Amino acid sequence: MLQQIPYRAGEFARDVPRRLRSYRARTDDEALLIHALGGLTTLLTFVLFFQSSKWTVIPLLGFVAVTAVGWRRQQAEVAKGLTFLTTIATVSILALIIGFLLWESKDIVEHMGLGLLTKAEEPLWGASNEGQIYSLTPMMMGTALTTLIATAIAAPLGIAGAIFISEMAPTRVREVVKPGIELMAGIPSITYGFIGLTILNQYFYAEFRTPTIGNYFAAGIMIGLMALPTVVTVSEDAISTVPESMKSGSLAMGSTEWQTTKSVTMPAALSGVSAGVLLGVGRAMGETMAATVMLSHTKGFPSPAFDVFSNYGETLTTVIAFEGGSASGLQLSALFAGGVVLFFTVMVLSIASQWVEWRMQQKLGGEK
Amino acid sequence: MSNATETELRAGHSTLGRQVALPVLGLAFLTFLATWATTFQWIDETRTVLGMTVLTLFGVALLLMAAGVAGIGVLSRFGFLDTTPSPTAGLPVGIVFGTLWAFIGMAVSLQYIGNTIVYWGPIAFVLGAVGLLTATLPREDIGSTVPSAVLLAVLGGLIVAGVLDATWVYEAEWTGAIFPGSELIPLLVSVATLLGVWSAGKAKEGFGAQGREVGAFYIIGTVVFSMLSVLALLIWFIVKNGLDTFLTGASLTGGHLNVPFASISFPFIEVPFVTNVTGSLFVETPGVMPAVVGTLWLVFGAVLFAVPLGVGAAVFLTEYADQGRFTQVVEVATNGLWSTPSIVFGLFGLAFLVPRISGGNSIFVGQLVLGFMLLPLVLITSWESIKAVPDEYRDASAALGVSKWQTIRSVVIPAAMPGTITGVILGVGRIAGETAPLLLVFGGAPYPSKSPNVVGQFSFSTEPPFITNQALLEPASALPYQLYATITAGVFPRPEIYSNQEFGWGTALVLLLVVLGLYAIGVASRLYFRRKLHYE
Amino acid sequence: MSSNTVDTDQMDSQLTTSGETAEDIEDAWSDYQFQGEAKLSVEDLDVYYGDEQAIQSVSMNIPEESVTALIGPSGCGKSTFLRCLNRMNDRISSARVEGSVEFDGENIYGGRTNLVELRKRIGMVFQAPNPFPKSIKDNISYGPRKHGDLETGLLPSLLGRDDTAEEMDLVERCLKQAALWDEVNDRLDDNALGLSGGQQQRLCIARCLAVDPDVILMDEPASALDPIATAKIEDLIEQLAEEYTVVVVTHNMQQAARISDQTAVFLTGGELVEYDDTEKIFENPESQRVDDYITGKFG
Structure with a gap:
């Protein structure tokens, strides 16, 4: 294995000139010129835009001109170049997001050090006699609590819903329920938040005498309801990719439908279903608006930690949404650091779910 | 029997x-x-x-x-x-009953014996074990x-x-x-x-x-x-809750439909809540017109930005790129973008776009940020549908001596269009209801008194950047932002007409109608195209 | 839903379209006598998919402990007919079945049939091998485990009802019966999806045997396999007929001639044209259409 790495690298290095030569051979001089000019103007546009130069528009116009001329003379080559540029643009957006999040959170990391993620004593947030202190710990705790509650609701209900739709429901019921659940995924989160604020929060405040209007529990329930459609649709997709022949095989041996679901279909779809749950967790974690309007924006640690009815209420997303519009300096930098934590957690979940799904395709012999 | x-x-x-x-x-x-x-x-x-x-x-x-x-x-x-x-x-049943009894034991002993694990721990354990055994033995x-x-x-x-x-x-x-x-x-x-x-x-x-x-x-x-x-x-x-607000002053024939370029007008359905501005003292029924217009501009700009990028990238990845490391990286990046929380897009817009474009909240930045969010969905759906175009089509076209790009343009893209359109509609449904990034890069006054006038604001100059549009560089309102603003502002400026909550419910209903309408169109068009593929 | 009365109109129209007189058809198979008891007797079976009729008024008796082959061109309804015998057609929501199928003298399309019990006693092997994505051992013990005949694991071993030894015996017996034991006995815990196609199909047969059915239905069990694997499956089918009633669908006439004791020929439109001893069908069929089919004039 290890010896192979330099070998492969060498292979790749030898490959580059070959590719270049073959590219050169396949492309005539005019197309080459257009590619070069197109690439150059794009790069210049980006660099000038990055510098906030008012001259950005000049290379942009140049790019448009090159494209227009090229389109008339070398349509196929220009089309290929343009589609390549769009691909690069997509990847660079992600790279830019990562870069800017890290760059903007640099100040607070220098200022707070590791305390940014671990400091658990007062003061936690804002300027005080100890200077400017911004600790993300209470928000991480809040995100963990709401995500846990949301997952406790969305995962079992979502899986049950997926099983019901794909294995139990008669065709007619399925044809109504499935698009219905997809429609539910479309309800804007601010709407959920508004309902949660006016109905759920009031209910808990009036009947359960919560210390404030708004608590992690109510917000978690709402977020769970919002993540539910994601879990249902992704899991249902996974369950329905299990080949019918496998189910028939089990039924033909005299197992009941439920035994088939439990012992053949679900184990085969397990990785797809867990990918669905992971995606749902990601959605719940990144959910902003419902939590922003429902929580109290008081930062602190409930005691004991699982007291989800306490007067504290702030998550990573809500603090960004609530304070982002007016923050500056170190506080803004701290919000960006919150964004970094959020982004990388969700990214890990996303990559994990993709990996799990890839495993499932391998396991079922690549058939879809 | x-x-x-x-x-x-x-x-x-x-x-x-x-x-x-x-x-x-x-x-x-x-x-x-x-x-x-x-x-x-x-x-x-x-x-x-x-x-x-x-x-x-x-x-x-x-x-x-x-x-x-x-x-x-x-x-x-x-x-x-x-x-x-x-x-x-069976064991699963036993575990369910065991857990139930353990919880009962814990709750009761916590309440009557004390908050120490030494007391409630053993009780919960014993009751749990009894529950497990009585169900399984x-x-x-x-x-x-x-x-x-x-x-x-x-x-x-x-x-x-x-x-x-x-x-x-x-x-x-x-x-x-x-x-x-x-x-x-x-x-x-x-x-x-x-x-x-x-x-x-x-x-x-x-x-x-x-x-x-x-x-x-x-x-x-x-x-x-x-x-x-x-x-x-x-x-x-x-x-x-929203219907009353929505229908204030509404009538079936009270409004007028003006035919453009001809001075004819027909009686038409009138819904003042949708057609009036929000913050003016001169309208009888304050409405959400500025927010509706703002949402339309946002969606329009986002689609204009994301669709060419997404479809272009999908074409490159399926038709030109070798299937390998590069496409894998793009796929992971796209899925990553798709699951990135919306508020993070807002932060990015705040750091990257706002200082470079408008120096403050603006429609243009809002359009770009929502475009970033729409991009992965457009890419994923058009990628899927281009992959689903059978290779036979490409071979048949190539066998007729048609060049690769001609084949893509006249065979591949038309065949992939239905899937892409559906994906775009569903994506638009999602971004039309998106609020979080708008808080950071877009939103303006909570109760705007006029709709953004983008079309009429283009101006030309000899200085770079030659074309400017003041309306695009100013903050505005959109339906979901309007709802948020209503919730947080607390008091509606004209309480004699609507309470804050009434106005909020009305806005929520309009938003729901817009978003669910888009979704319904998306789901229906998917069903339609799927049927067409299967039976024709 | 199901009716036992003969719809004479339908019968007539079907006969006129087939181009032969009622006597020809009747003579061809209705008085077919065989040795031994009838395990399954089908009477006036009609199957519809939506408005389309897939099986037209088929009646036949299937003798026990023998191999019955169902042959015919593709789309003639032979697989549909086979799937009626253990009611797997219930899975297809548009399928509608009329007529009766008696299994040991009991109509399986009568009310309140226990499908689980029925399918335990009438096993099925499918066209494409469909082992579960589990270990070879677990594939075999799946059926008995689901029927509560085998119990292994934490709870049964705590209760002193652990059947691990029985399980191993069962696995060995079924794999030997399916002529697979020698090839896999050193890797019983490997995933069954790692076996070759022919091995997978024999595993599916072994899995079916583990439930100890009376009847085994096979739907073109060798069509997805290479000649060597096919030969193994054919040997296996002949051996199974000593203990079990085997009904096998095939589109391969040589295969039917090699392995079966009696053969039923279905022709397009889902009608049973002739049913007799295999030798007779292949050497001297009564119906001209069967003769044409066998000699390759159409099909």
């Missing part, structure tokens, strides 16, 4: 079991519905029916269920019923009826005896909140009825594999039914 031809091939469970199980099931479903009606306060828990309060009635129902379920189990065990039980109810007909009957009977008994009633309050050690019986009892009862449904469902089919199937079906069916009801309730809340 006790005639002589009865064999194993005929369903082999007795009618007596069925006759007891069916009423228990009916009672359990009714009680389940009633508990939720009580929680939603459609039924007042202090109301008396048949001389008992609703809560006492719940208790009686639980006792009846317990008796029925336990009766079937015991009769079956001693051979009076023709059933096909397995030797044991006996034969299935006992193991899956008697334990749930005991739980039902304990809860029902406590309620009927008046130990638990509407005035009883659970004051937990671990939280400042309190749990009054009027709210807690319906919840506990509804969980208990699920147990009853499960046991009775199993008993109805005579236990065994088929009993377990029916038990699972009833439990999952009930859960899914409740889930759908909750989601339907959400929509109903919005419609019920």
Whole structure:
């Protein structure tokens, strides 16, 4: 294995000139010129835009001109170049997001050090006699609590819903329920938040005498309801990719439908279903608006930690949404650091779910 | 069915079991519905029916269920019923009962003995073990009826005896909140009825594999039914609360439809809430027009930005790029973008775009940020649909001597269009309701008095950047942002017409109509294209 | 739903379209006598997919402990017919079945049939091998485990009802019966999806045997396999006929001639044209259409 790495690298290095030569051979001089000019103007546009130069528009116009001329003379080559540029643009957006999040959170990391993620004593947030202190710990705790509650609701209900739709429901019921659940995924989160604020929060405040209007529990329930459609649709997709022949095989041996679901279909779809749950967790974690309007924006640690009815209420997303519009300096930098934590957690979940799904395709012999 | 031809091939469970199980099931479903009606306060828990309060009635129902379920189990065990039980109810069932009993042990000992693990730990453990063993050791007909009957009977008994009633309050050690019986009892009862449904469902089919199937079906069916009801309730809340606001001053023929470029106007449906501005003192009914216009501009800009990029990248990845590392990286990046929380996009816009474009919140930055969010979805859906175009089409086209790009343009892209259009519509539905990034890069005054006038604001100059549009560089309102602004602003500027909440519900309804309309079109077009593919 | 009465109109119209007189058809197979008891007897079976009729008024008796082959061109309804015998057609929501199928004298389309019990006693092997994505051992013990005949694991071993030894015996017996034991006995815990196609199909047969059925239905069990694997499956089918009633669908006439004791020929439109001893069908069929089909004039 290890010896192979330099070998492969060498292979790749030898490959580059070959590719270049073959590219050169396949492309005539005019197309080459257009590619070069197109690439150059794009790069210049980006660099000038990055510098906030008012001259950005000049290379942009140049790019448009090159494209227009090229389109008339070398349509196929220009089309290929343009589609390549769009691909690069997509990847660079992600790279830019990562870069800017890290760059903007640099100040607070220098200022707070590791305390940014671990400091658990007062003061936690804002300027005080100890200077400017911004600790993300209470928000991480809040995100963990709401995500846990949301997952406790969305995962079992979502899986049950997926099983019901794909294995139990008669065709007619399925044809109504499935698009219905997809429609539910479309309800804007601010709407959920508004309902949660006016109905759920009031209910808990009036009947359960919560210390404030708004608590992690109510917000978690709402977020769970919002993540539910994601879990249902992704899991249902996974369950329905299990080949019918496998189910028939089990039924033909005299197992009941439920035994088939439990012992053949679900184990085969397990990785797809867990990918669905992971995606749902990601959605719940990144959910902003419902939590922003429902929580109290008081930062602190409930005691004991699982007291989800306490007067504290702030998550990573809500603090960004609530304070982002007016923050500056170190506080803004701290919000960006919150964004970094959020982004990388969700990214890990996303990559994990993709990996799990890839495993499932391998396991079922690549058939879809 | 006790005639002589009865064999194993005929369903082999007795009618007596069925006759007891069916009423228990009916009672359990009714009680389940009633508990939720009580929680939603459609039924007042202090109301008396048949001389008992609703809560006492719940208790009686639980006792009846317990008796029925336990009766079937015991009769079956001693051979009076023709059933096909397995030797044991199984470990999963045991774990469920064990956990339930452990929790009961913990809650009770926490309340009456003290908040120390030395006390509640052993009690919870012992009760949990007893629960586990009583469910798993006996034969299935006992193991899956008697334990749930005991739980039902304990809860029902406590309620009927008046130990638990509407005035009883659970004051937990671990939280400042309190749990009054009027709210807690319906919840506990509804969980208990699920147990009853499960046991009775199993008993109805005579236990065994088929009993377990029916038990699972009833439990999952009930859960899914409740889930759908909750989601339907959400929509109903919005419609019920928003409709009054929405229809203020509305009439079927009061408005005018002006035909452009001709001075003709027809009477038309008038909905002032949708067509009026929000913050002006001169309109009779404040409306959400500026927000509607803002949303339209946002969506328009985002689509204009994301669709060419997404489709272009999909074409490159399927038609030009070698399938390997590079496409894999793009795929991971795209899925990453798709799952990136919306607020993070807002932060990015705030750091990268705002200082470079407008120096403050603006429509243009909002359009770009929403475009970034739409991009991965457009890419994923058009990628999928281009991949689904059969290679035969490409081969057939190439065999006719048509160049690669001509093939892509005239064969591949048209064939992939339906899927892409559907994806775009669904994506637009998502970004039209998106709020979080707008807070950071877009939103302006909470109650705008005019709609953004983008079309009329283009101006040209000899200085770079030559073309400017002031309206695009100013903040505005959009429907979801309007709802947020209404919630946080607290007081509506003209309380004599709408309260803050009334205006909010109205806005929520308009937003819901826009977003669900887009989704419905997306889902319908997908069904349409799918049918067309399959049957033509 | 199901009716046992003969719809004479339908019968007539079907006969006129087939181009032969009623006597020809009747003579061809209705008086076919065989040795031994009838395990399955089908009477006036009609199957519809939506409005389309897939099986037209088929009646036949299938003798026990023998191999019955169903042959015919593709789309003639032979697989549909096979799937009626253990009611797998119930899975297809548009399928509708009329008529009766008696299994040991009991109509399986009568009311309140216990499908689980039925399919335990009438096993099925499918066209494409469909092992579960589990270990070879678990594939075999799946059926008995689901029927509560085998119990292994934590709880049964705590209760002293552990059947691990029985399980191993069963696995060995079934794999030997399916002529697979020698090839896999050293890797019983490997995933069954790692076996070759022919091995997978024999595993599916072994899995079916583990439930100890009376009848085994096979739907073109060798069509997805290479000649060597096919030969193994054919040997296996002949051996199974000593203990079980085997009904096998095939589109390969040589295969039917090699392995079966009696053969039923279905022709387009889902009608049973002739049913007789295999030798007779292949050497001297009564019906001209069967002769044409066998000699390759159409099909």
